[in-house]
Amino acid sequence: MVDVLPASPSQEKLRAELFAHGLLIDSGVPGVVGQGAAFVEVLQRVDAMVTKLAAVDRPERMSFPPVMPRSLLGASGYLRSFPQLTGSVWSFHGDESAAAQQADRADRGEDWGVHQRMTDVALVPAACHPVYPAMARRGPLPVDGVTIDAGAALVFRHEPSEDPARLQSFRQREIVRIGTASTVLAWRNDWRARANDMLLGLGLDVVMEEANDPFFGRSGRLLAANQRAQALKFELLAHITEPNRTAVASFNYHLDHFAVQHGIALSGGEPAHTACLGFGLERIVVGLLATHGLEPAHWPATVRTALWS
Amino acid sequence: MVDVLPASPSQEKLRAELFAHGLLIDSGVPGVVGQGAAFVEVLQRVDAMVTKLAAVDRPERMSFPPVMPRSLLGASGYLRSFPQLTGSVWSFHGDESAAAQQADRADRGEDWGVHQRMTDVALVPAACHPVYPAMARRGPLPVDGVTIDAGAALVFRHEPSEDPARLQSFRQREIVRIGTASTVLAWRNDWRARANDMLLGLGLDVVMEEANDPFFGRSGRLLAANQRAQALKFELLAHITEPNRTAVASFNYHLDHFAVQHGIALSGGEPAHTACLGFGLERIVVGLLATHGLEPAHWPATVRTALWS
Numbered sequence: 194m195v196d197v198l199p200a201s202p203s204q205e206k207l208r209a210e211l212f213a214h215g216l217l218i219d220s221g222v223p224g225v226v227g228q229g230a231a232f233v234e235v236l237q238r239v240d241a242m243v244t245k246l247a248a249v250d251r252p253e254r255m256s257f258p259p260v261m262p263r264s265l266l267g268a269s270g271y272l273r274s275f276p277q278l279t280g281s282v283w284s285f286h287g288d289e290s291a292a293a294q295q296a297d298r299a300d301r302g303e304d305w306g307v308h309q310r311m312t313d314v315a316l317v318p319a320a321c322h323p324v325y326p327a328m329a330r331r332g333p334l335p336v337d338g339v340t341i342d343a344g345a346a347l348v349f350r351h352e353p354s355e356d357p358a359r360l361q362s363f364r365q366r367e368i369v370r371i372g373t374a375s376t377v378l379a380w381r382n383d384w385r386a387r388a389n390d391m392l393l394g395l396g397l398d399v400v401m402e403e404a405n406d407p408f409f410g411r412s413g414r415l416l417a418a419n420q421r422a423q424a425l426k427f428e429l430l431a432h433i434t435e436p437n438r439t440a441v442a443s444f445n446y447h448l449d450h451f452a453v454q455h456g457i458a459l460s461g462g463e464p465a466h467t468a469c470l471g472f473g474l475e476r477i478v479v480g481l482l483a484t485h486g487l488e489p490a491h492w493p494a495t496v497r498t499a500l501w502s
Numbered sequence: 503m504v505d506v507l508p509a510s511p512s513q514e515k516l517r518a519e520l521f522a523h524g525l526l527i528d529s530g531v532p533g534v535v536g537q538g539a540a541f542v543e544v545l546q547r548v549d550a551m552v553t554k555l556a557a558v559d560r561p562e563r564m565s566f567p568p569v570m571p572r573s574l575l576g577a578s579g580y581l582r583s584f585p586q587l588t589g590s591v592w593s594f595h596g597d598e599s600a601a602a603q604q605a606d607r608a609d610r611g612e613d614w615g616v617h618q619r620m621t622d623v624a625l626v627p628a629a630c631h632p633v634y635p636a637m638a639r640r641g642p643l644p645v646d647g648v649t650i651d652a653g654a655a656l657v658f659r660h661e662p663s664e665d666p667a668r669l670q671s672f673r674q675r676e677i678v679r680i681g682t683a684s685t686v687l688a689w690r691n692d693w694r695a696r697a698n699d700m701l702l703g704l705g706l707d708v709v710m711e712e713a714n715d716p717f718f719g720r721s722g723r724l725l726a727a728n729q730r731a732q733a734l735k736f737e738l739l740a741h742i743t744e745p746n747r748t749a750v751a752s753f754n755y756h757l758d759h760f761a762v763q764h765g766i767a768l769s770g771g772e773p774a775h776t777a778c779l780g781f782g783l784e785r786i787v788v789g790l791l792a793t794h795g796l797e798p799a800h801w802p803a804t805v806r807t808a809l810w811s
Binding site: 218219220221222225226227228229230232233234253254255256257258259260261262264266267272273276277278279280281282283284285287288289292293295296299300304305306308309310311312313314316323326327330344347349351353360361362363409410411412 | 527528529530531534535536537538539541542543562563564565566567568569570571573575576581582585586587588589590591592593594596597598601602604605608609613614615617618619620621622623625632635636639653656658660662669670671672718719720721
């Protein structure tokens with residue numbers, strides 16, 4: 194088992210309060226929580242704000258389940274770059290006697306993995322991953338490319354933590370832009386401003402920073418440095434707990450990485466470039482609760498109007 | 503690898519049409535599909551209809567992620583009764599050299615399971631499962647018990663199939679009733695009528711039947727027979743494709759099974775009983791498309807009014 198990331202005192206306090214008020218529901222496993230009624234409602238309102246903000250892009254709506262073909266983990270490079278975060282799905286393979294042994298082992302608290310085999314699916318690690326093969330299957334795209342609204346997609350990261358803002362299973366409110374390099378870069382930069390304004394309008398203390406993904410190992414440090422040198426990733430970081438800010442939205446330019454991996458071309462055969470943005474919906478809701486208090490009915494009028502108008 | 507359940511000619515035809523019209527999006531893995539804009543919209547409308555129909559129960563809203571503590575698979579008895587359907591989640595455990603070996607194996611199309619270890623989480627097999635431990639943690643319930651609306655929860659069943667109405671990952675629109683035996687049984691039976699009326703109102707050709715769960719193996723046959731003998735499970739079956747009807751909603755009475763497993767008691771210490779109902783949202787949408795045609799804009803006025811009013 195991996196080590197559980199410990200919470201800071203301020204994270205531990207917030208986590209206890211969210212559980213005590215029924216906003217989040219403890220499952221016993223760090224980073225796996227249910228949501229109470231008030232949390233669900235605020236999350237849906239933030240989701241709807243993003244939908245409204247995205248309307249000007251006239252995006253095409255798609256929705257993908259929390260599992261995807263396991264082969265995509267390799268094809269996207271994710272398995273090489275972030276092995277520590279992946280989740281593969283296994284299932285039982287055997288006869289009645291093996292099934293009984295497996296259940297007996299589980300009842301005794303023993304390891305029952307010996308009876309499991311890897312299936313063809315894995316958990317979706319980032320909401321944009323299923324979008325690329327879907328667009329590749331469609332054939333050449335219009336010259337202006339496409340904008341895909343993948344909605345509030347459920348993604349998985351294997352990083353058990355006691356920080357209530359770091360979940361293993363969470364909702365990424367995801368939009369993907371595919372087109373020429375200049376088109377997708379302009380779109381990504383425009384959204385940096387739109388998202389910044391939206392979150393400031395909700396009273397969150399956010400700052401925009403260049404960032405990198407958590408590439409694995411020593412060789413990953415070079416990839417992270419490259420990502421920063423090319424300014425491929427920006428994050429909006431909110432002040433939720435001490436000691437550090439928490440990323441609540443990210444704005445990513447992938448050059449032609451995913452388009453080449455999956456074979457996505459524009460109408461004239463030009464190579465496509467891709468960009469995506471993701472709002473961490475649970476993190477934004479936790480940030481709002483930490484900033485404005487645990488009772489949404491008592492939040493400042495400007496915040497309530499922005500969410501419920 | 504398990505065998506993929508083959509599609510009947512009528513299922514194969516419907517599947518091809520749903521893909522061709524962009525209603526569903528093929529992933530390459532049987533039973534794992536994306537949803538296009540029109541499919542998403544109808545699904546959200548059916549979801550909203552259930553919410554409206556449930557309002558009289560004044561349910562408490564909760565939402566749970568698609569993964570849950572792995573220990574619940576054992577505690578609920580699911581691992582013993584349905585081992586063939588379970589999904590356990592595994593992740594990488596190793597150093598940089600192991601990570602590189604794993605990625606190389608994946609690139610060569612070889613098995614890379616040797617580098618994976620079982621995590622503490624499993625995919626949720628039925629939307630009610632995370633509800634019971636959450637209610638047990640809350641302590642004794644009111645004498646009338648509680649009604650929990652678990653929303654459109656994502657569940658996983660490892661049964662790859664080419665039938666477009668049999669997905670591995672799908673949305674169960676789930677409500678759970680916990681209370682005395684007579685309370686939960688009356689609630690379950692009341693919902694049988696409510697759901698029947700709702701689906702008939704959408705123009706689906708449905709019938710209500712006693713049913714049993716797909717218990718594993720020869721010993722499972724006895725459990726299935728017991729379930730039928732006690733009339734614990736009913737299903738609404740819709741005519742979607744040939745040759746057989748497809749279950750689109752189920753109404754389940756668990757006696758005190760889950761309450762005992764998880765330690766849920768009523769206010770006076772009486773043992774609680776539980777019941778749940780689940781609408782298979784994707785199956786209902788596929789049924790509507792098969793019945794009324796692939797263009798929701800051209801559906802009969804009564805159906806459109808019921809959904810969009």
